[in-house]
Amino acid sequence: MIKTLTIIFVSSILVDNYVLTRFLGICPFLGVSRKLDQAVGMGVSVIFVMLCATAVTWPIQIFILDKLGLGYLQTLVFILVIAALVQFVEITLKKFLPSLHSALGVYLPLITTNCIVLGVAINNITDGYNFLESIVSSLGVGIGFLFAMVLFSGVRTRLENTGVPETFRGLPITLVAASIVSLSFYGFAGVIEGMLS
16 A cells, blocks of 8 residues: 555656646746746645645545536536635735735636646546545645746746847747756656566
């Protein structure tokens, strides 16, 4: 059991990083990764929302939707749960961390529509994970999202301090850098194969 949970956790962070290999959560990845503090704030917020969303949506799916034959309402119900959780996070940040709330700006409410949160909740059900495996997977994906945000924040800071040709300045060099960072994560595929043997 521990080995399975470890494989799910490590795989979610490195091998199946939702941002860099599945391209989910690209909007905040590109929009909030300019400064390290904003990237960390967004990453931690997404981890919290993702864990809460999984903890709430998994039992709803198993004990309510599946039992009543309402599985077709999964996406709608999950979106409503995620939206409520994001409102909770936004209110909490506004009250206790107003500087982070203003720094995240429009991207905080975008967690509601951030496909990485919904994707994790749905994929945990689709992959047949039990509750504990779903929580570990969500934590791994959240940490992977945070890791990608912090890593790419460093890359973007470095890009701002280099002489980028004028035609590549702004979004073009950001997308090129993101694709190179994404390609580098495919090298982690051997890590899981080593753990399985």
